[in-house]
Amino acid sequence: MRTFKFFLLSCFFITTISKAQTKDISLEDIWSGSFRTERMDALHSMKNGQQYSVLNFDRATRTTTIDVYDYKTLNKVETIVNSANIEAIPYFTDYTFSDDESKIILATDVESIFRRSTLGKFYVYDTKDNSVKLIAEDKIQEPTFSPDATKVAYGLNNNLYVTDLISGETKQITFDGIKNKIINGITDWVYEEEFGFVRAFQWNANSDRIAFIRFDETNVPEFSMDVYGKGLYQTQQVFKYPKAGEKNAIVSLHLYDLKTNKTSEVDLDKDYNDFYIPRIKWTNDSDVLSAQYMNRHQNELDLWMINAKKGSANLVLAEKDNAYIDVTDNLTFLKDDSFIWTSEKDGYNHIYHYDKDGELINQITKGNWEVTNYYGFDQKAGKIYYQSVENGSINRDVYAIDLDGRNKTRLTKSRGTNNASFSADFTYYINTFSSATTPPEYTLNDAKSGNLVKSIKDNDALSKKILDYKTSKKEFSTIEINGNNLNMWMIKPADFDASKKYPLFMYQYSGPGSQQVANRWNSANDYWYQHLAQQGYIVVCIDGRGTGFKGAAFKKVTQNELGKYEVEDQIEAARQLGKRPYIDESRIGIWGWSYGGFMSSNALFKGNDVFKMAIAVAPVTSWRFYDTIYTERYMATPQENPSGYDENSPINHVDKLKGDFLLIHGSGDDNVHLQNTMRMVDALIQADKQFEWMVYPDNNHGIYGGNTRLHLYKKMTNFINKTLGDKIEKQDVKEEQKAEIKG
Structure with a gap:
């Protein structure tokens, strides 16, 4: 059905192309949501x-x-x-079912703390009698049902509480929580940002124990940010933020017994020093908790099985890597408490099956390709469902495979990016498909065969709307750089003429394991690149060494030297592209955000004979300014690796600046602090280098809200036109003059 529909759209496109594609994409179109997809x-x-x-x-x-x-x-x-x-709830913004679906937690009045953490008022709705109960008068964090739906545990003021839904009694189970000192059951800033979770407590299957992580961040250095707001005086946000090489929170694992009201600390038979606990999860056995412990370098990961009843612990798995180990949520326990695990230990990310004691039963997936998502295990059918790049590293497909690694089936049919959401019993899955030419389509599919059951939602209206605009094809290819075939996409002006020379504008992110060259539908930035192409620019993106989905060796080559090989690849790519007859090598620019801003700054400074300009948004300017977990995963500590930190940080190469540089940051960025830009600015001034910069007051790492995004992209577009576009109009005039002479 999708093929037939695509054929019809193609016919429509062909028959209307002569009168369509007359409108330019404006920045107002992009940031007003004109191209927003139905989801x-x-x-x-x-x-x-x-x-x-x-x-x-x-x-x-x-x-x-x-x-x-x-x-x-x-x-x-x-x-x-x-x-x-x-009556008590005009509306709610989120909901969570209890395991038996008899009760629902409704979220109201929710406010953000950091990227993932929130505070809110939460109610329990009983589906049997339609009653509603407020869990706590205060705003709380992470309310979570016990498996038997009789209780709710939550965080409040750095302590943990349990409310009995039958008696209405609330019990405080930790008492030492203090802001910026002790946190119980809720992660600190760096765990939330880099390990990707907020709730650091878990109920066991019998609803009679809670495991939780305690964070002692007393000795973690504080960071403060001015919040300018609308008042006469600014205020300050002060929070614990461990920068590379500084002290982390001291973590410990605890078990609370609801029957005895006693808490015990887990003591392991291994001398850990300066470690992380990135994941905890109860097994099907209500007495046994799994806990993952990781050393500070993050190249050793231990999986422990802790028996709360016996007070014993068994180390069942110990992974080691020369670089680092990624933490995932893929650990799945089967009925016999054997478990599914994913690992890069054979050089590519694959799925493994271990018995409950950590003995390998078998490696389920194999090959020179990566498993990119693990969806789950159908116990009844004995099937594992996963996503991978078996069909090319820029594509994603959904597969089923038996637990023993046999009978692998590709369930998705269309080439592009497929992502599945399975029903609880794995009868169906909702597939989200998109490609560079097809906006998101949502379909219901049979999980056994992958066959289409029903189309749910598409974006045909958007496809037709885009036909009114001048757009260019996103061309995928590879380019050989420094001995590697790197994935690349290129957008040329719709009226591209190979006899002309065009300015080149490069985009990249380049962070470890990331990917920007992917066969998926447009982001807002893609429409911006179309806007630039309409003005006569060629836009290119290249995923260099250190990016993901091409094996561990390709990804981890940047270990201990972030910003070395990635920058070399972007510089050499620009140099090679500049030799193409249709690219003006004197007008090449580059931009990026966050890690990409770190990269674009380095590229302009180190590649000053190649790049004419760069834009850096919210960049890390020295890895000494960034957090422990992320930075040390790839760089060790600055005490151990000072040259890796300093030789590849752009703040130390400002003296090489020759081109035009625009530096942008939000003053309320709790992630990559404004400190990065302020120190860069001072270094540029002391080196007597001219540049432009912009600070967005109280904006966080995303720099958005109100008119902010439109202003930001106008600022960047004007800078590009001023620095790279000076010859576009002159070239067009020359072409007109040639035409007149010929006429």
């Missing part, structure tokens, strides 16, 4: 596997509902909750 709301697969629930918001009445739909028919079955019927 599927986040859904919850009901435990019966045949239905799913979705949060719906009625803008007219400003009420929220949780509606249940049938997978097979996609018809609405019922409304479980409607805020219009709840």
Whole structure:
């Protein structure tokens, strides 16, 4: 069906191309949401596997509902909750079911703390009697049902509490929590940002124990940011932020027994010094907790099985790597407590099956390709479902495979990016597909065969709308740089003429394991690149060494020298592209955000004979300014590796600046601090280098809100036109003059 639809759209495109594609893409179009895609709301697969629930918001009445739909028919079955019927809750913004789906936590009045953490007022809705109970008068964090749905545990003021939903009694289970000193059960800033989780407590299967991580950040240095706001005086945000080489929070693992009201600290038979606990998870045995411990260098990861009843612990798996080990959420326990694990130990990320004592049963997936997502295990069918790049590193497909590694089946059919969301019983999956030429399509598929059951939602209206605009094809290819075939895409002006010379504008991110050259639908930046192509620029993106999905050796080559090989690749790529007859080698620019800003700064300074200009947004300017977990994973500490830190940090190469440089940052960036830009500015001034810069007050790492994004992209576009576009108009004039002479 998709092929036929694509054929029809292609015919429509061919027959209308002569009168279509007349409109230019404006920055206002991009940032007003003109090209926004229709998306599927986040859904919850009901435990019966045949239905799913979705949060719906009625803008007219400003009420929220949780509606249940049938997978097979996609018809609405019922409304479980409607805020219009709840006097205490005008509307809610998120919901979480208990395991038996008898109760639902409803989130209201939610406010962000950092990237993932929030505070809010939460209610428990009982689906049997439609009653609603406020969990706590205060704003709380991470409320979580016990598996038997009789209790809710949550964080408040750095302590943990448990509310009994039957008696209504609330019990405080930790008492030493103090802001910027002790945190119980909620992660500190650096764990949240770099290990990607906030809730550091877990219920066991019997609902009678809670495991939690305690963070003692007393000796972690503090960072402060001025918040300018609208008042007469600014305020300050002060939080613990361990920069590379500085002290981390001291972590410890604890078990709280609800029957005895006692807490015990887990003591392991191994002398850990300066370590992390990036994951905890109870096994199917309610007495046994799994815990992952990692050394500070993050090249050793231990998986422990801790028996809370016996007070014993068993080290079942110990992984080591010459560079680093990625932490994932893929650990899955089967009924016999054997477990699924993913690892790069054979050079590529693959799926492994171990028995409960850590003995390898078998390696399930194999090959010179990467597993990019693990979806889960169907116990009944004995099938594992995963996503991989077997069909090319810029593509993603969904596969099924038996637990013994046999009978592998490719479930997705279309070449591009496929991502699956499976029903609870693995009968169906909702596939999200897109490519560089096809906006997101959502389809219901049979999990056994991958066959289409029903189309759910597409973006055909957007496809037709784009036909009114001048757009260029995103051309995928590879380019050989420094002995490697690197993935590349290129966007040329729609009226490209190979006899002309065009300025080249390069984009990259380049961070470890990242990918920007991917066969997927446009982001907002892609429309910006189309906007630039309309003005006569060729735009290119290249994923150099250190990026992901081409094996561990390719990804980890940058170890201990972030910014060396990645920068060399971008400089050499620009040099090679500049030799192409249609590219003006005197007008090559580069830009990036965050790690990409670190890269673009380095490229301009170190490649001053190649790049004419660069834009760096929210850049790390010295790895000495960034956090422990991320930085030391790739660089060790600055005390151990001072040359790696200093030789590749752009702040130490400002004296090489020859071209035009625009530096941009948000003053409220809690991630890459404004300190990075301020220190860079001072270094540039002391080196007597002219440059331009812009600070967005109180904006965080994303620099957005209100008119901010539009202003930012106008600023960058004007800078590009001023520094690279000076010859575009002159060339066009010359072409017109030639035409007149010939005429």
